[in-house]
Amino acid sequence: MTRRWLISVGLAAAALLTSTATLATTAQPSAADPALEARVMVVAEELRCLVCQNETIAASHADLAVDLRKQIRTKLSEGQSERQILDFMVERYGDFVLYRPRLSATTVLLWVGPFALLLVAGVVMARTIRARKKQIPAALSDAESARARQLLAKTHSDS
């Protein structure tokens, strides 16, 4: 218990130290403006953290994600739009940084591919079904249906 307490005191002290350190560079500390912080998170949710690639910058604790959130915060408080900030990130880290990559010559396969595949699969399925329909034999002859009825009646009485 005491150890945990010590750790949390240590963390609090560290947080205090870093927050006073960042005061100098960012316009406002993160907690001071909840509205701004919410907007930072909206933008950060769109961005992939390149250090831990399956996390957003909003969720990641990596150093780089912290720095990039700081960048987003600064840029938003400078009045930049979400679009401008995303452009800034793409210029530096490439399309991969976006969780929803933009439609471009290199990403067109990514966006259209699944639908094209679905279309191909649909066509193949339709053709197969049509071909199978043709294979269905003509209706039974009188003798055959009589026999079928007989067999059905027999299985019914058996059960």
Add this chain to the structure above:
Amino acid sequence: MKRYLLPLAVFLVMAGFLAVGLNRDPREVPSPLVDKPAPAFNLPRLDAPEQMISTQDLRGQVWLLNVWASWCVACRQEHPLLVDLARAGTVKVYGLNYKDKREDAIGMLRKTGDPYVKSVSDTEGLVGIDYGVYGVPETFVIDKQGVIRYKQIGPITPEALRDTLLPLIKKLEAS
């Protein structure tokens, strides 16, 4: 027999894609900055913080920008290679000391050798962001016109140096 041809073809194509995918390192994200002008910086020298070095000062030569830090374990792996490179005088290597403490950085260079013509301090990591740095070490090859021609992600290996970096540097020097 013929009805198996299409599934077989589909399987082979998929296997091909997967084989290529498996052999690629997902941590290596191609940089959009290759073949673009190197982002400008004006940063204090590590050894003499009152003096600044800017990208403008480095024009007209082929140079490497090696992003490093004393806290970076993988940097130690490539460090001897850089020292050798500097000793041979093949190419000028400039260091971007990324998010590091000055004393630690200088201490490390004193201990393991200093391969850099000069190192500059990017204490806040802002220049690192401009260069799209996401994992240290990274190395950029920059040509005489100040254009980034190649980015090495992760430590420089002897193979990468021999097969990619040195031939490229030679080509750029000649042009």
